[in-house]
Amino acid sequence: MSSETQPRAGHARTTRQQRIVDHVLANGSASAAELVDLTGVSLMTVHRDVDELVRRGLVRKYRGGVSAQPTSVFEAHSEYRRAVRRSEKAMIAEAALAMVEPGSSIMVDDSSTALTLVERLHEVGPLTVVTNYLPAIALLKDMPEVRLIALGGDYSRTHDSFGGIGCVEAVAAMSVDATFVSTSSMTGSMTYHQEQEIVMVKRAMLDVAARRVLLMDSGKAPRRALHQLRPLSAFDDLVVDPGVPEDLLLEMREHTRVTLAGVSK
Structure with missing residues (x-):
């Protein structure tokens, strides 16, 4: 991958992850299949994006989907x-x-x-x-x-x-x-x-x-x-x-x- 391609790929990933965050915060939760339709990328790429967002504390992952809603153990994101x-x-x-x-x-x-x-x-x-x-x-x-x-x-x-x-x-x-x-x-x-x-x-x-x-x-x-x-x-x-x-x-x-x-x- 060329040095010019790397920044473009990074920008696309950042934009895609922000779309995921905005969608989950607006709707409370989303399934993995829903996020594939939203972003137009593979299920594996969606899972990688979600794992990064979980690591950053922006969303919470559960079996089959992603949530911003609170539970008895996890608080919801400030936004x-x-x-x-x-x-x-x-x-x-x-x-x-x-x-x-x-x-x-x-x-x-x-x-x-x-x-x-x-x-x-x-x-x-x-x-x-x-x-x-x-x-x-x-x-x-x-x-x-x-x-x-x-x-x-x-x-x-x-x-x-x-x-x-x-x-x-x-x-x-x-x-x-x-x-x-x-x-x-x-x-x-x-x-x-x-x-x-x-x-x-x-x-x-x-x-x-x-x-x-x-x-x-x-x-x-x-x-x-x-x-x-x-x-x-x-x-x-x-x-x-x-x-x-x-x-x-x-x-x-x-x-x-x-x-x-x-x-x-």
Whole structure:
């Protein structure tokens, strides 16, 4: 293969793999046969592409196909999470915004729900905002009344955020008025996440806050995941959308203060 042919082949592979990622993120999952039709290459080439994308943390492979959807063991990719349940997250962000005091310091995690709140923070006024989430950093850096403190550490492509020991230690050195977090699943009394590294960072964020606010859309309950994060009673507030079943809401209210987003008081 000539030196001129090699860059063309590399470009074609990159373009093909991006088409696969875009398709899986848009649809949640895809079969191997579907990806062959999409890309026009052989099944063997599709498998090689998918293996590379799995190694990079962009998709998850299962027997006969590829998925971006979360399971009890694997969290979904950040881009996929940002694309789903947008209306519910918008309602939750509206309710959570009322809990942000001008002049205060807040911390937000690497959840797509907290990112929806970040998109509204320019409406509050002077704030100090601490986060490890790269999409949130990109938004906050252009808000003139926000003092941004970015948390570093090990970068995760799946979560598009920073974590690991460096991040946990950076969080532990802070003290904020409120922390706003979400997680992958919950029952009426417990919260969960699939990955212990993410659990470590979220726990650290909760430990340094005077007020702990949990933001959860109804698609996350009732569900469990591999690792327990914190009991619901460890949170001062829970904000959910109206899709949560009434019996589950009653159980949640036994453990914390619940705000039902989008519902007039």
